[in-house]
């Protein structure tokens with residue numbers, strides 16, 4: 001028998017219209033049946049949800065994160081992407097199945113409490129995670145109650161080989177420790193990824209498995225092509241970190257004589273199922289290729305600032321027709337999983353990106369990216385807006401909160417004022433997962449205890465690797481600083497808005 005609920009008395013955000021009129025919402029079996037004026041007719045048996053003194057908006061879509069890093073929030077305040085990539089496996093490796101689940105669950109709970117109902121999670125790759133562990137991490141999202149795309153990060157070229165000249169620049173002993181090439185692993189990685197896709201037991205409308213060749217310079221063409229085949233065979237989505245740092249752009253030019261986007265486009269990988277994470281260093285040609293093929297970019301402004309990676313040109317992406325999503329990135333590089341902060345960061349970096357205020361992202365544009373843009377990017381066409389036919393994934397913000405006193409422009413306030421402290425209830429499929437500010441499935445004290453124990457376990461397991469991690473971080477930093485090829489001076493890259501204005505790039509390292 002069908003179940004009905006009627007949500008009465010709330011104000012519904014109309015972002016584009018910059019208003020929030022009173023609306024009633026009729027929900028049938030978890031889907032929105034009708035949105036209407038106050039007093040909307042409902043079957044007598046419908047459960048009544050009182051939304052008075054609340055503003056309702058669609059659940060936010062976090063279009064890029066790493067559930068694998070939730071336990072690393074607040075770790076190291078001064079590190080860039082290259083240091084992070086160098087250090088992460090040594091500092092945070094060796095995670096048991098229980099800790100992998102806990103990492104993912106913790107991130108999902110945080111997102112739920114902060115108004116996010118969908119995550120695109122680039123998770124532990126294969127073979128680091130087994131099929132069973134991936135399925136268990138999918139269950140973590142089911143247990144926390146939010147939707148997710150989980151895409152294992154795949155690579156068959158180690159980080160050290162992905163920056164030309166880096167390994168050769170290291171002292172012999174570090175060279176030995178650093179070359180963990182997995183060049184022969186291509187077939188094995190693809191086999192394991194295919195096995196996980198074939199075994200995936202979760203309802204794909206809630207938690208589906210995607211594929212994430214992690215960074216194109218870390219993937220052979222064979223791995224990229226094989227990943228693409230899997231995506232098509234299993235009708236799923238693909239995401240890669242592309243053009244996140246200047247060093248990556250330099251490396252791509254060195255490897256292929258072209259940009260990362262041009263390279264993967266020529267491999268035939270770009271389509272509506274494909275999204276770029278970050279895209280800080282894209283030029284017009286890159287953006288046109290993405291737009292022409294219906295692809296998306298997940299804009300992670302907070303993480304890009306945190307790692308000194310630069311400022312993506314979100315305005316140009318929109319002008320050229322790229323679908324834009326908003327992401328927090330993982331806790332290793334953005335600490336919390338707060339989509340309101342990610343939205344605010346996206347709006348505010350657009351203001352420092354260019355002097356013409358007419359080109360800054362507007363609040364409605366940012367909200368569209370964090371909702372409908374994210375829904376398209378994740379391939380979850382059944383969410384992202386509150387309208388008939390969509391699933392009832394709804395966030396209720398209390399208006400009895402300073403953030404909303406008074407209600408001026410609801411769209412501006414959502415992006416520029418809201419910080420998740422007014423999130424009162426969160427609903428997925430018409431059912432509350434957060435009620436009165438509490439995550440219903442979680443005992444927070446117990447969760448804190450598990451997180452603390454996991455922190456100690458991770459630290460003790462990786463103790464022996466710490467000294468090596470520190471030496472490698474120092475070496476990679478020094479190598480990156482020595483890259484002097486103009487106009488790609490690495491020295492400049494954190495401080496300036498960045499686009500690859502000039503095509504002629506070199507990758508010569510000069511003595512520091």
Ligand SMILES: Nc1nc2[nH]cnc2c(=O)[nH]1
Pocket residue numbers: 066081084085214215241244303329330332333
């Ligand atoms: N910011 C960020 N970029 C990445 N690229 C590959 N892995 C990562 C990661 O964990 N964080």
